[in-house]
Amino acid sequence: MSELSVDNVLGIKYLTVEDINLIHKTADQFKEVINRPIKKVPSLRDITIANLFFENSTRTKLSFELAEKRLSADVINFSAAQSSVKKGETLVDTVNNILAMKVDLVVMRHPHPGAGVFLSKHVDARIVNAGDGAHEHPTQALLDSYSIREKLGSLKGKKVVIVGDILHSRVALSNIYCLKKLGAEVMVCGPATLLPKHIESLGVKVELNLKKALEWCDVANMLRVQNERMDISYFPSVREYVQQYGVNRELLDSLKKDIVIMHPGPINRGVEITSDVADSDQAIILNQVENGVAIRMAVLYLVAAKIRRND
Amino acid sequence: MSQKLLLDAAALDIILHRLACQLIENHDTFENTALVGLQPRGSFLLNRLAEILKTNYKIKNLKTGLLDITFYRDDFRRNDEPLKANSTEINFLVENKRVVIVDDVLYTGRSIRAALTALQSFGRPDTIELLTLIDRRFSRHLPIQPDYNGRQVDAINNQKVKVLWKENGGEDAVYLLKNED
Numbered sequence: 113m114s115e116l117s118v119d120n121v122l123g124i125k126y127l128t129v130e131d132i133n134l135i136h137k138t139a140d141q142f143k144e145v146i147n148r149p150i151k152k153v154p155s156l157r158d159i160t161i162a163n164l165f166f167e168n169s170t171r172t173k174l175s176f177e178l179a180e181k182r183l184s185a186d187v188i189n190f191s192a193a194q195s196s197v198k199k200g201e202t203l204v205d206t207v208n209n210i211l212a213m214k215v216d217l218v219v220m221r222h223p224h225p226g227a228g229v230f231l232s233k234h235v236d237a238r239i240v241n242a243g244d245g246a247h248e249h250p251t252q253a254l255l256d257s258y259s260i261r262e263k264l265g266s267l268k269g270k271k272v273v274i275v276g277d278i279l280h281s282r283v284a285l286s287n288i289y290c291l292k293k294l295g296a297e298v299m300v301c302g303p304a305t306l307l308p309k310h311i312e313s314l315g316v317k318v319e320l321n322l323k324k325a326l327e328w329c330d331v332a333n334m335l336r337v338q339n340e341r342m343d344i345s346y347f348p349s350v351r352e353y354v355q356q357y358g359v360n361r362e363l364l365d366s367l368k369k370d371i372v373i374m375h376p377g378p379i380n381r382g383v384e385i386t387s388d389v390a391d392s393d394q395a396i397i398l399n400q401v402e403n404g405v406a407i408r409m410a411v412l413y414l415v416a417a418k419i420r421r422n423d
Numbered sequence: 424m425s426q427k428l429l430l431d432a433a434a435l436d437i438i439l440h441r442l443a444c445q446l447i448e449n450h451d452t453f454e455n456t457a458l459v460g461l462q463p464r465g466s467f468l469l470n471r472l473a474e475i476l477k478t479n480y481k482i483k484n485l486k487t488g489l490l491d492i493t494f495y496r497d498d499f500r501r502n503d504e505p506l507k508a509n510s511t512e513i514n515f516l517v518e519n520k521r522v523v524i525v526d527d528v529l530y531t532g533r534s535i536r537a538a539l540t541a542l543q544s545f546g547r548p549d550t551i552e553l554l555t556l557i558d559r560r561f562s563r564h565l566p567i568q569p570d571y572n573g574r575q576v577d578a579i580n581n582q583k584v585k586v587l588w589k590e591n592g593g594e595d596a597v598y599l600l601k602n603e604d
Contacts, residue, residue, distance in 0.1 A: 114507040141491065141508040149516065150544040153494035183494075417500060 116414045120239040122228040123248035124289040138410035156185035159416050162215045166192040166222040176219050179408035204234045238415050246280050253286035255407040259400045268295040273325045276335035277306045283376045301325035305346040331372040334384040360386040430597040438573040443475045445571050456521045457486040462509035465526040467588040488513035495537040518546030527586045529555040532567035
Protein backbone atom coordinates (compact mmCIF):
# COMPACT_ATOMS: atom_id res chain seq x y z
CA MET A 113 0.00 0.00 0.00
CA SER A 114 1.30 3.45 -0.78
CA GLU A 115 -1.56 5.77 0.06
CA LEU A 116 -3.27 6.67 3.35
CA SER A 117 -6.79 5.33 3.85
CA VAL A 118 -7.90 8.68 5.31
CA ASP A 119 -7.95 12.25 3.96
CA ASN A 120 -7.24 13.91 7.30
CA VAL A 121 -5.00 12.77 10.16
CA LEU A 122 -7.25 13.51 13.13
CA GLY A 123 -6.26 10.72 15.49
CA ILE A 124 -4.56 7.33 15.63
CA LYS A 125 -8.00 5.84 16.27
CA TYR A 126 -8.92 6.54 12.64
CA LEU A 127 -5.73 5.10 11.11
CA THR A 128 -5.22 1.50 10.03
CA VAL A 129 -2.11 -0.53 10.83
CA GLU A 130 -1.14 -0.17 7.15
CA ASP A 131 -1.43 3.62 7.44
CA ILE A 132 0.90 3.64 10.44
CA ASN A 133 3.41 1.37 8.70
CA LEU A 134 3.30 3.53 5.58
CA ILE A 135 3.94 6.69 7.62
CA HIS A 136 6.88 4.98 9.37
CA LYS A 137 8.33 3.77 6.06
CA THR A 138 8.01 7.18 4.47
CA ALA A 139 9.61 8.75 7.55
CA ASP A 140 12.66 6.50 7.00
CA GLN A 141 13.27 8.27 3.70
CA PHE A 142 12.72 11.72 5.17
CA LYS A 143 15.09 10.96 8.01
CA GLU A 144 17.77 10.41 5.38
CA VAL A 145 16.77 13.70 3.72
CA ILE A 146 17.12 15.75 6.93
CA ASN A 147 20.62 14.39 7.47
CA ARG A 148 21.86 15.60 4.07
CA PRO A 149 23.97 18.72 3.61
CA ILE A 150 20.94 20.33 1.95
CA LYS A 151 17.92 19.20 3.92
CA LYS A 152 15.17 20.22 1.57
CA VAL A 153 13.03 18.54 -1.10
CA PRO A 154 10.65 20.32 -3.49
CA SER A 155 7.67 17.94 -3.09
CA LEU A 156 5.13 20.38 -1.60
CA ARG A 157 6.19 23.56 -3.36
CA ASP A 158 2.65 24.23 -4.63
CA ILE A 159 0.99 23.57 -1.27
CA THR A 160 0.15 26.22 1.32
CA ILE A 161 -0.15 25.14 4.93
CA ALA A 162 -1.67 27.09 7.81
CA ASN A 163 -0.47 26.28 11.32
CA LEU A 164 -3.35 27.20 13.60
CA PHE A 165 -2.35 27.06 17.24
CA PHE A 166 -5.22 27.89 19.55
CA GLU A 167 -3.13 26.68 22.46
CA ASN A 168 0.48 27.31 23.39
CA SER A 169 3.10 25.06 21.91
CA THR A 170 6.79 25.43 21.24
CA ARG A 171 8.28 22.17 20.09
CA THR A 172 5.31 20.75 18.18
CA LYS A 173 4.91 24.03 16.33
CA LEU A 174 8.63 24.26 15.58
CA SER A 175 8.71 20.66 14.47
CA PHE A 176 5.72 21.07 12.14
CA GLU A 177 7.04 24.33 10.74
CA LEU A 178 10.46 22.83 10.06
CA ALA A 179 8.85 19.77 8.43
CA GLU A 180 6.75 22.03 6.20
CA LYS A 181 9.76 24.11 5.18
CA ARG A 182 11.88 21.03 4.49
CA LEU A 183 9.13 19.95 2.07
CA SER A 184 9.17 23.42 0.42
CA ALA A 185 5.56 24.23 1.36
CA ASP A 186 4.44 27.83 1.88
CA VAL A 187 3.66 28.32 5.55
CA ILE A 188 1.51 30.78 7.46
CA ASN A 189 1.32 30.82 11.22
CA PHE A 190 -1.52 31.79 13.45
CA SER A 191 -1.69 31.75 17.19
CA ALA A 192 -4.82 32.46 19.15
CA ALA A 193 -3.13 34.87 21.55
CA GLN A 194 -2.88 37.57 18.86
CA SER A 195 -6.05 37.01 16.88
CA SER A 196 -9.71 37.73 16.40
CA VAL A 197 -10.61 34.63 18.44
CA LYS A 198 -10.31 37.04 21.32
CA LYS A 199 -12.89 39.24 19.59
CA GLY A 200 -15.44 36.43 19.60
CA GLU A 201 -14.98 34.82 16.18
CA THR A 202 -16.04 31.17 15.93
CA LEU A 203 -13.61 28.38 14.98
CA VAL A 204 -15.34 27.66 11.66
CA ASP A 205 -15.34 31.37 10.73
CA THR A 206 -11.68 31.77 11.64
CA VAL A 207 -10.67 28.78 9.57
CA ASN A 208 -12.89 29.67 6.60
CA ASN A 209 -11.36 33.14 6.56
CA ILE A 210 -7.92 31.61 6.39
CA LEU A 211 -9.00 29.13 3.72
CA ALA A 212 -10.36 32.03 1.63
CA MET A 213 -6.70 32.98 1.22
CA LYS A 214 -6.25 29.68 -0.69
CA VAL A 215 -4.74 27.42 1.94
CA ASP A 216 -4.63 23.68 1.15
CA LEU A 217 -3.85 22.11 4.47
CA VAL A 218 -4.42 23.03 8.10
CA VAL A 219 -2.32 21.88 11.05
CA MET A 220 -4.30 22.63 14.18
CA ARG A 221 -3.82 22.52 17.91
CA HIS A 222 -6.88 23.33 19.97
CA PRO A 223 -7.73 23.10 23.68
CA HIS A 224 -11.05 21.35 22.99
CA PRO A 225 -11.16 17.58 22.40
CA GLY A 226 -12.70 16.79 19.01
CA ALA A 227 -11.94 20.21 17.48
CA GLY A 228 -10.19 18.58 14.53
CA VAL A 229 -13.02 16.16 13.81
CA PHE A 230 -15.56 19.01 14.08
CA LEU A 231 -13.55 21.18 11.68
CA SER A 232 -13.14 18.37 9.15
CA LYS A 233 -16.93 18.21 8.85
CA HIS A 234 -17.38 21.93 8.27
CA VAL A 235 -14.50 23.17 6.14
CA ASP A 236 -13.02 22.18 2.83
CA ALA A 237 -9.35 21.56 3.62
CA ARG A 238 -7.13 18.71 4.75
CA ILE A 239 -6.56 18.72 8.49
CA VAL A 240 -3.70 17.36 10.58
CA ASN A 241 -4.37 17.31 14.31
CA ALA A 242 -1.46 18.69 16.34
CA GLY A 243 -3.21 17.98 19.65
CA ASP A 244 -6.84 18.51 20.66
CA GLY A 245 -7.32 18.98 24.38
CA ALA A 246 -6.93 15.75 26.32
CA HIS A 247 -8.05 13.71 23.28
CA GLU A 248 -5.36 12.85 20.72
CA HIS A 249 -1.91 13.92 19.55
CA PRO A 250 -1.38 11.55 16.63
CA THR A 251 2.00 12.75 15.34
CA GLN A 252 3.49 12.38 18.83
CA ALA A 253 2.32 8.76 19.05
CA LEU A 254 3.64 8.09 15.54
CA LEU A 255 7.06 9.44 16.42
CA ASP A 256 7.09 7.63 19.77
CA SER A 257 6.32 4.29 18.15
CA TYR A 258 8.81 5.06 15.35
CA SER A 259 11.51 5.77 17.95
CA ILE A 260 10.78 2.51 19.79
CA ARG A 261 10.85 0.61 16.51
CA GLU A 262 14.18 2.21 15.64
CA LYS A 263 15.64 1.25 19.03
CA LEU A 264 14.15 -2.23 19.48
CA GLY A 265 13.52 -3.35 15.89
CA SER A 266 9.83 -4.05 16.19
CA LEU A 267 6.88 -3.36 18.45
CA LYS A 268 5.31 -6.76 18.33
CA GLY A 269 5.15 -8.23 21.83
CA LYS A 270 7.15 -5.34 23.33
CA LYS A 271 5.99 -4.08 26.70
CA VAL A 272 5.51 -0.35 27.07
CA VAL A 273 4.49 1.42 30.26
CA ILE A 274 3.13 4.97 30.17
CA VAL A 275 3.81 6.66 33.49
CA GLY A 276 2.20 9.71 35.03
CA ASP A 277 -0.77 11.90 34.26
CA ILE A 278 -2.86 9.64 32.01
CA LEU A 279 -6.06 11.54 32.77
CA HIS A 280 -5.09 14.84 31.11
CA SER A 281 -2.80 13.35 28.48
CA ARG A 282 -3.53 13.27 24.76
CA VAL A 283 -0.09 11.71 24.30
CA ALA A 284 -1.17 8.76 26.46
CA LEU A 285 -4.39 8.10 24.54
CA SER A 286 -2.78 8.34 21.09
CA ASN A 287 0.11 6.17 22.27
CA ILE A 288 -2.24 3.52 23.62
CA TYR A 289 -4.11 3.31 20.29
CA CYS A 290 -0.89 3.30 18.28
CA LEU A 291 1.06 0.78 20.35
CA LYS A 292 -1.91 -1.61 20.55
CA LYS A 293 -2.38 -1.43 16.78
CA LEU A 294 1.28 -2.30 16.27
CA GLY A 295 1.03 -5.32 18.55
CA ALA A 296 2.71 -4.01 21.71
CA GLU A 297 1.48 -4.65 25.25
CA VAL A 298 0.62 -1.45 27.09
CA MET A 299 0.44 -0.64 30.78
CA VAL A 300 -0.43 2.63 32.45
CA CYS A 301 1.03 3.59 35.80
CA GLY A 302 0.40 6.62 38.00
CA PRO A 303 -1.46 7.91 41.03
CA ALA A 304 -5.02 6.53 41.09
CA THR A 305 -6.35 10.09 40.87
CA LEU A 306 -4.61 10.57 37.50
CA LEU A 307 -5.79 7.30 35.92
CA PRO A 308 -9.12 7.60 34.10
CA LYS A 309 -11.88 5.24 35.26
CA HIS A 310 -12.44 2.25 32.92
CA ILE A 311 -9.06 2.76 31.20
CA GLU A 312 -8.80 -1.08 31.16
CA SER A 313 -11.51 -1.10 28.49
CA LEU A 314 -8.84 0.12 26.03
CA GLY A 315 -7.04 -3.17 26.63
CA VAL A 316 -4.26 -1.82 28.85
CA LYS A 317 -2.93 -3.09 32.15
CA VAL A 318 -3.07 -0.82 35.19
CA GLU A 319 -0.37 -0.69 37.85
CA LEU A 320 -0.07 1.71 40.76
CA ASN A 321 3.44 0.67 41.81
CA LEU A 322 6.17 2.18 39.63
CA LYS A 323 8.84 -0.38 40.55
CA LYS A 324 6.58 -3.27 39.50
CA ALA A 325 5.69 -1.48 36.28
CA LEU A 326 9.35 -0.92 35.41
CA GLU A 327 10.21 -4.57 36.19
CA TRP A 328 7.55 -5.58 33.67
CA CYS A 329 8.35 -3.24 30.78
CA ASP A 330 10.89 -2.86 27.94
CA VAL A 331 10.13 0.82 27.45
CA ALA A 332 8.93 3.49 29.88
CA ASN A 333 7.30 6.61 28.45
CA MET A 334 7.39 9.23 31.20
CA LEU A 335 4.68 11.85 30.79
CA ARG A 336 5.02 15.40 32.01
CA VAL A 337 3.05 16.48 35.05
CA GLN A 338 0.70 18.98 33.43
CA ASN A 339 0.17 21.54 36.14
CA GLU A 340 -1.65 23.83 33.71
CA ARG A 341 -4.44 21.30 33.17
CA MET A 342 -4.96 20.51 36.84
CA ASP A 343 -7.78 22.54 38.28
CA ILE A 344 -7.73 20.65 41.58
CA SER A 345 -4.98 18.86 43.50
CA TYR A 346 -4.49 15.32 42.22
CA PHE A 347 -1.61 14.51 44.55
CA PRO A 348 -0.56 16.03 47.88
CA SER A 349 2.73 17.57 46.73
CA VAL A 350 5.28 17.44 43.93
CA ARG A 351 7.73 15.94 46.43
CA GLU A 352 5.39 13.06 47.11
CA TYR A 353 4.85 12.52 43.36
CA VAL A 354 8.63 12.41 42.81
CA GLN A 355 9.06 9.84 45.59
CA GLN A 356 6.40 7.53 44.17
CA TYR A 357 6.48 8.12 40.42
CA GLY A 358 9.81 9.77 39.66
CA VAL A 359 12.49 7.68 37.90
CA ASN A 360 16.07 8.05 39.12
CA ARG A 361 19.36 6.23 38.45
CA GLU A 362 19.08 4.13 41.61
CA LEU A 363 15.69 2.80 40.59
CA LEU A 364 16.91 1.96 37.06
CA ASP A 365 19.99 0.21 38.42
CA SER A 366 17.86 -1.94 40.71
CA LEU A 367 16.09 -3.46 37.65
CA LYS A 368 17.34 -6.69 36.09
CA LYS A 369 17.45 -5.23 32.55
CA ASP A 370 18.16 -1.97 30.74
CA ILE A 371 14.87 -0.39 29.81
CA VAL A 372 14.41 2.44 27.28
CA ILE A 373 13.34 5.78 28.71
CA MET A 374 11.18 8.16 26.67
CA HIS A 375 9.69 11.57 27.38
CA PRO A 376 7.51 13.69 25.07
CA GLY A 377 8.98 16.91 26.52
CA PRO A 378 9.24 19.43 27.97
CA ILE A 379 10.91 17.64 30.89
CA ASN A 380 10.46 18.81 34.45
CA ARG A 381 13.96 17.74 35.47
CA GLY A 382 13.90 16.17 38.91
CA VAL A 383 10.15 15.49 38.74
CA GLU A 384 9.27 12.77 36.19
CA ILE A 385 12.92 11.83 35.68
CA THR A 386 16.16 13.01 37.22
CA SER A 387 18.86 14.73 35.16
CA ASP A 388 21.21 11.73 35.15
CA VAL A 389 18.43 9.54 33.69
CA ALA A 390 17.40 12.15 31.11
CA ASP A 391 21.01 12.44 29.90
CA SER A 392 21.85 8.72 30.05
CA ASP A 393 22.28 6.28 27.15
CA GLN A 394 18.99 4.63 28.05
CA ALA A 395 17.05 7.80 27.24
CA ILE A 396 16.03 8.36 23.60
CA ILE A 397 14.43 11.74 24.26
CA LEU A 398 16.46 13.66 21.67
CA ASN A 399 16.00 10.88 19.09
CA GLN A 400 12.27 11.43 19.59
CA VAL A 401 12.70 15.10 18.72
CA GLU A 402 14.74 14.34 15.58
CA ASN A 403 12.28 11.66 14.50
CA GLY A 404 9.45 14.13 15.10
CA VAL A 405 10.48 16.20 12.09
CA ALA A 406 10.78 13.12 9.84
CA ILE A 407 7.39 11.77 10.98
CA ARG A 408 5.67 15.12 10.43
CA MET A 409 7.23 15.39 6.97
CA ALA A 410 5.87 11.92 6.19
CA VAL A 411 2.38 12.78 7.47
CA LEU A 412 2.21 16.07 5.57
CA TYR A 413 3.62 14.46 2.41
CA LEU A 414 1.11 11.60 2.51
CA VAL A 415 -1.86 13.89 3.28
CA ALA A 416 -0.83 16.30 0.50
CA ALA A 417 -0.41 13.36 -1.89
CA LYS A 418 -4.18 12.94 -1.85
CA ILE A 419 -4.93 16.56 -2.79
CA ARG A 420 -5.93 16.78 -6.45
CA ARG A 421 -6.22 20.05 -8.36
CA ASN A 422 -9.34 20.18 -10.53
CA ASP A 423 -7.88 21.61 -13.68
CA MET B 424 0.41 -8.45 -25.16
CA SER B 425 3.31 -9.77 -27.24
CA GLN B 426 6.96 -9.47 -26.45
CA LYS B 427 10.08 -9.28 -28.57
CA LEU B 428 13.56 -10.05 -27.26
CA LEU B 429 15.82 -7.04 -27.71
CA LEU B 430 18.90 -8.28 -25.85
CA ASP B 431 19.74 -11.72 -24.51
CA ALA B 432 22.21 -12.48 -21.73
CA ALA B 433 25.25 -12.69 -24.07
CA ALA B 434 24.45 -9.43 -25.85
CA LEU B 435 23.79 -7.73 -22.52
CA ASP B 436 27.14 -8.92 -21.19
CA ILE B 437 29.02 -7.49 -24.18
CA ILE B 438 27.24 -4.16 -23.78
CA LEU B 439 28.01 -4.00 -20.04
CA HIS B 440 31.70 -4.58 -20.75
CA ARG B 441 31.68 -1.93 -23.46
CA LEU B 442 30.04 0.59 -21.13
CA ALA B 443 32.61 -0.21 -18.44
CA CYS B 444 35.45 0.36 -20.92
CA GLN B 445 33.95 3.63 -22.11
CA LEU B 446 33.75 4.78 -18.50
CA ILE B 447 37.42 3.88 -17.96
CA GLU B 448 38.33 5.75 -21.13
CA ASN B 449 36.93 8.96 -19.65
CA HIS B 450 37.46 8.43 -15.93
CA ASP B 451 40.76 6.53 -15.78
CA THR B 452 41.19 5.41 -12.15
CA PHE B 453 37.84 6.81 -10.96
CA GLU B 454 39.71 8.72 -8.28
CA ASN B 455 37.37 11.70 -8.40
CA THR B 456 34.36 9.94 -9.93
CA ALA B 457 31.19 8.57 -8.36
CA LEU B 458 28.59 6.33 -10.00
CA VAL B 459 25.06 7.04 -8.80
CA GLY B 460 22.24 4.60 -9.65
CA LEU B 461 18.64 5.79 -9.73
CA GLN B 462 16.27 3.89 -7.48
CA PRO B 463 14.79 1.41 -7.85
CA ARG B 464 15.76 -0.06 -11.24
CA GLY B 465 19.08 1.69 -11.85
CA SER B 466 20.57 -0.13 -8.86
CA PHE B 467 20.86 -3.46 -10.74
CA LEU B 468 22.72 -1.91 -13.66
CA LEU B 469 24.94 0.01 -11.26
CA ASN B 470 25.89 -3.15 -9.33
CA ARG B 471 26.73 -5.02 -12.54
CA LEU B 472 28.92 -2.22 -13.84
CA ALA B 473 30.66 -1.84 -10.50
CA GLU B 474 31.28 -5.58 -10.38
CA ILE B 475 32.84 -5.59 -13.87
CA LEU B 476 34.96 -2.52 -13.10
CA LYS B 477 36.27 -4.08 -9.89
CA THR B 478 36.91 -7.67 -10.99
CA ASN B 479 37.79 -7.34 -14.70
CA TYR B 480 39.49 -3.97 -14.70
CA LYS B 481 40.88 -3.82 -11.15
CA ILE B 482 39.39 -0.44 -10.31
CA LYS B 483 39.95 0.16 -6.61
CA ASN B 484 37.94 2.37 -4.25
CA LEU B 485 35.07 2.82 -6.67
CA LYS B 486 32.51 5.18 -5.15
CA THR B 487 28.91 4.18 -5.79
CA GLY B 488 25.63 5.45 -4.42
CA LEU B 489 21.88 5.09 -4.87
CA LEU B 490 19.61 8.07 -5.40
CA ASP B 491 15.85 8.09 -4.92
CA ILE B 492 14.09 10.85 -6.85
CA THR B 493 10.53 10.38 -5.56
CA PHE B 494 10.40 13.68 -3.68
CA TYR B 495 11.76 15.56 -6.71
CA ARG B 496 9.40 14.23 -9.37
CA ASP B 497 7.22 16.62 -11.32
CA ASP B 498 4.21 14.29 -11.42
CA PHE B 499 3.55 14.24 -7.65
CA ARG B 500 -0.25 14.44 -7.17
CA ARG B 501 -0.77 14.23 -10.96
CA ASN B 502 -0.48 10.48 -11.31
CA ASP B 503 -3.21 7.98 -10.55
CA GLU B 504 -0.62 5.71 -9.00
CA PRO B 505 0.69 7.15 -5.72
CA LEU B 506 4.47 7.58 -5.65
CA LYS B 507 6.46 5.25 -3.46
CA ALA B 508 9.78 6.32 -1.99
CA ASN B 509 12.91 4.16 -1.88
CA SER B 510 16.06 4.65 0.12
CA THR B 511 18.87 6.97 -0.88
CA GLU B 512 22.38 5.80 -0.04
CA ILE B 513 24.97 8.42 -0.88
CA ASN B 514 27.72 8.28 1.72
CA PHE B 515 30.00 10.85 0.13
CA LEU B 516 29.79 14.51 -0.81
CA VAL B 517 29.39 15.07 -4.53
CA GLU B 518 31.06 18.47 -4.19
CA ASN B 519 33.65 18.81 -7.01
CA LYS B 520 33.22 15.17 -8.03
CA ARG B 521 32.50 13.85 -11.50
CA VAL B 522 29.17 12.11 -11.15
CA VAL B 523 27.79 9.54 -13.57
CA ILE B 524 24.05 8.96 -13.23
CA VAL B 525 23.18 5.33 -14.03
CA ASP B 526 19.69 4.22 -15.06
CA ASP B 527 18.32 1.33 -17.10
CA VAL B 528 15.88 3.00 -19.52
CA LEU B 529 15.91 6.59 -20.74
CA TYR B 530 12.40 7.47 -21.89
CA THR B 531 10.87 10.95 -21.41
CA GLY B 532 13.90 12.31 -19.54
CA ARG B 533 11.78 13.49 -16.61
CA SER B 534 13.43 11.12 -14.11
CA ILE B 535 16.83 12.44 -15.12
CA ARG B 536 15.59 16.02 -14.73
CA ALA B 537 14.48 15.13 -11.19
CA ALA B 538 17.79 13.38 -10.51
CA LEU B 539 19.73 16.48 -11.55
CA THR B 540 17.78 18.51 -8.99
CA ALA B 541 18.11 15.83 -6.32
CA LEU B 542 21.88 15.61 -6.77
CA GLN B 543 22.21 19.31 -5.93
CA SER B 544 21.20 18.44 -2.35
CA PHE B 545 24.50 16.64 -1.95
CA GLY B 546 26.70 19.52 -3.10
CA ARG B 547 27.88 20.99 -6.39
CA PRO B 548 29.38 18.30 -8.63
CA ASP B 549 32.16 19.13 -11.05
CA THR B 550 30.37 17.45 -13.94
CA ILE B 551 27.35 15.18 -14.33
CA GLU B 552 27.13 12.55 -17.05
CA LEU B 553 24.41 10.08 -17.90
CA LEU B 554 24.75 6.36 -18.59
CA THR B 555 21.76 4.35 -19.74
CA LEU B 556 21.31 0.79 -20.93
CA ILE B 557 18.38 1.49 -23.25
CA ASP B 558 17.72 4.81 -24.94
CA ARG B 559 14.16 5.10 -26.24
CA ARG B 560 14.90 7.85 -28.74
CA PHE B 561 12.04 9.93 -30.20
CA SER B 562 10.21 9.71 -26.83
CA ARG B 563 11.90 12.61 -25.06
CA HIS B 564 9.92 15.39 -23.34
CA LEU B 565 13.05 17.26 -22.28
CA PRO B 566 16.41 18.07 -23.92
CA ILE B 567 18.33 15.25 -22.20
CA GLN B 568 20.66 12.76 -23.95
CA PRO B 569 22.88 9.98 -22.59
CA ASP B 570 26.69 10.26 -22.62
CA TYR B 571 27.08 6.47 -22.54
CA ASN B 572 24.41 4.27 -24.04
CA GLY B 573 23.87 0.52 -24.36
CA ARG B 574 21.35 0.26 -27.17
CA GLN B 575 19.06 2.70 -28.93
CA VAL B 576 15.50 1.49 -29.33
CA ASP B 577 12.73 2.90 -31.49
CA ALA B 578 9.57 2.24 -29.53
CA ILE B 579 6.21 3.94 -29.78
CA ASN B 580 4.31 5.15 -26.75
CA ASN B 581 2.06 2.16 -26.09
CA GLN B 582 5.10 -0.11 -26.08
CA LYS B 583 7.11 -0.81 -22.99
CA VAL B 584 10.75 -1.78 -22.54
CA LYS B 585 11.28 -4.35 -19.81
CA VAL B 586 14.78 -4.91 -18.42
CA LEU B 587 15.23 -8.14 -16.45
CA TRP B 588 18.21 -9.05 -14.28
CA LYS B 589 19.23 -12.38 -12.80
CA GLU B 590 19.13 -10.77 -9.37
CA ASN B 591 15.55 -9.70 -9.93
CA GLY B 592 13.63 -11.58 -12.61
CA GLY B 593 15.47 -14.88 -13.10
CA GLU B 594 17.29 -14.05 -16.37
CA ASP B 595 19.37 -11.34 -17.98
CA ALA B 596 17.31 -9.98 -20.87
CA VAL B 597 15.65 -6.92 -22.37
CA TYR B 598 12.19 -7.23 -23.94
CA LEU B 599 9.99 -4.92 -25.94
CA LEU B 600 6.35 -5.39 -24.91
CA LYS B 601 3.51 -4.52 -27.27
CA ASN B 602 -0.15 -3.98 -26.52
CA GLU B 603 -2.25 -5.55 -29.28
CA ASP B 604 -5.51 -3.68 -29.40
